[in-house]
Amino acid sequence: MQIIACYSNKGGVGKTATAVNLAYAFAASGRRTLLCDLDPQGASGFYFRVNPSKKLVDAQFFEDDERFIKAIRGSDYDNLDILPANMSFRDFDVFLSRMKNGQSRLKKALKAVKSDYDVVVLDCPPNISMLSENVFHAADAVVVPVIPTTLSRRTFEQLLEFFQAADLPETRIHAFFSMVQNIKSLHGETIAEMTEAHPGRFTQTTIPFASDIERMGLTRAPVLATAPGSRAGKAYQALFEEILGRTQT
């Protein structure tokens, strides 16, 4: 099982849109995929029209694997399930360790209901905390959207520093430029500078600033499902393929 975390220590950078579209792309490629909504503001679940169940906020929730499984909802798409939970750090810690451990009751319970996932995509909350550190340790890849502006540059460098300080391998970071507007010269310059400053950290693919992505709030569906041929759709598909290539070698 592969864990892909979508993370940004800055809000409003297109992180949830990335998590939703990547999860969709993984599922569409035939991989059994679970998208976990860890960001209370991100609302991955909203895009799939899945409402969080009241049970999910129970403090004791993750003590019980059965109830965890009951919280998972099938999306409208093949191979894609959603966990629309607002998790506390403690819950999440338990959740991650159980997902990773093949011998855990959770893994066994998932297998029993034929939901043993190939890929788990995490939509993470935007701060560097104990939760984030656990995510970085557990994840096979940390996908980081970066808007090519000066401010984003600073937060990205903070993330790299955090990785160094925590002795985490930077190679897990797969950053990409998000909400790119080609008419802005600042965007172009920042992309060039950052790519040069951090060789290997950025994907070739950039995600454009596109109305299709904004419309996800209305269509309540991934761009890859509603407009796969659009500029944004093609960009997400390319990003998926690049992430796949980078994480499977």
Place this chain on the structure above:
Amino acid sequence: MTTGDDIYYLAAARLGDLAERDVQNLKPVLEWTEGSRPFAIRDCFDQSLRMSRRLLLEDGGLLELISATGEALRQPATPQARFVAEFAEGPVKAALAGLSPLRALLPIVSGMARSGRLALIDAEGKTRARAELRELQPTDGNAVILVTPQALRGYDRAFHDLVAHIRDCGGTPLGAGNLYRMIDPASIGYVAKPKIEVGREETAFDAANDLIDGYLPVARANEQGIIADLDTEFLHDYRVALRKIRSVLSLFKGVYDPGQTAELKARFSALMAPTGPLRDLDVYLLAQQDFCDLVPERMHDGLDRVFARLRDRREEEQARLAAHLRSKGYQKDIKALSKLFSKRRKLLPGPNASRASFDLACELIWKRYRRIRRIAADMTADTPDEEVHRLRIECKKLRYLMEFFGPVFPQDDFQNVLKRLKELQDSLGLFNDYAVQQIRLQAFTEDLGDEPHKLDMAQSVGAVVIVLHQKQLAEREKIVAAFTRFNSDRMQRTIRRLFHEGKGF
């Protein structure tokens, strides 16, 4: 993600009901994918799959084997594949391993299929449960919808509501049987070995009439398959049916008037004669691999050329036989014979006509058996081939007699005798095949004329003939052993009890 593999089927006429009204506040939405594709239900001519309560569905690029309880095995279809061996490896092919490798899987029903989806959606537009739909519209017959409900994780209640809704609309759990019935309710099966009940007290005349009247339709049912050259079993079954009829005429002595017996024998013999050359060629071509296995690989090129020639000849013979079966003369004669044995008014009883079947059977079987023992008793390693051949023919006649009258004898003893007889016949059959093949193959090389690769071909055939000769010698020893088993004291007592002491039961 989805679970649940149960498939339901319903008449296409009920489709409208599925999407007509809300299901527990969920809105049904029915969508068909654009376009349709051909489908076919395939089976052997003898309906091996239907008899084993299975259904083979080729739907576009997918091959599915549906069991009586509705479980389905799936694998990609292999275009143009007709025999099991030609299918790509997969679970369906593996499950079909028990079918005859000689029988083609023919389309028994075909038409167009399309796919769709029925979704139950909530007020937010979220799908809570859905079902995959497949409509099969046969060219002849009633259209059906296959419905596979799919549960979405976390929406169990919606799934149960959907299943209840499907059942309300007439959905029934799918099994191979109910799909056959709905699509093809009037199918009448072909049976290569019809069960013809011969009663103990039935007259020999009636028994002979019943047998011939039972086997004539079997022969006729195979005519179209031979003409279309669907597989080699059509001709084989055709010949077996005619041979059974001829053996009734020759073995049931005195049942018909002598003049009529002679005339009927001649007519059935004339029906059989044109089928021989094609059957011989079929047998060789089916054994191509076996022949190749007999000789070293360097001989294979020559053998391949031999088989290429045989295939050409087969094509000619097949065309000849097809033309014959379509001819007015043949059609007229076979119809007249069918009428003769169904109406029976013009059949003339002979001196044994009114004897009870059981008595006559015992007498005939006992005579044959004693003759077999006489021939076999003198057999040594030096017995000429012709004598072995005679033994084979006698055994064959005994076997036919026993099978015709089988139902009137106690089964345990009867089956024991039959089992030993079959063993002996298998050995005799192999011996004969080896002998005949040597002669035929030699004749084939002498007949090659100016064939450019004559030498290659003759060498390969020569190598095969040597091996066949050795195998023939080895088989002779096995015949003696098989006869010893057939002729054991215990077998002798059983046969005497069954057929000579007039007790039967």
